[in-house]
Amino acid sequence: MSIKVWTDKAGKKLTFKEFFSRWKQGVEGITPKQQVQSVLYGYWILVGGIIWGIIYSVATKMYWLSCMMVGALIINIFGLVGIIQKSAFIKRAEIVMNTPMVEHPKPDYIA
DSSP states (O other): OOOOOEEOTTOOEEOHHHHHHHHHHHHHTOOHHHHHHHHHHHHHHHHHHHHHHHHHHHHTTOHHHHHHHHHHHHHHHHHHHHHHHHHHHHHHHHHHHHSOOOOOOOOTTOO
């Protein structure tokens, strides 16, 4: 049995164990913003595929499949809306976190 060997950017050969160790480190380093962006791209591809499936199933007169695809489209659009809202929230939170806090002077009546 031969061992699958991957190479890194420098050309050094990596074993299965080394490869997945590095892969795990990379996955653990993903930020929530990056995670939401990748899920968002995946949803757009999924919705596009479902729409294509609906068009194809109607064209081939498989109406039973069209009904199932429409149901899947509705469910996935709700998921897409949720991910879009989460993405917008993360962007707003990032803006707030990067805005410097301003010290307001205390009123005279507070010691």
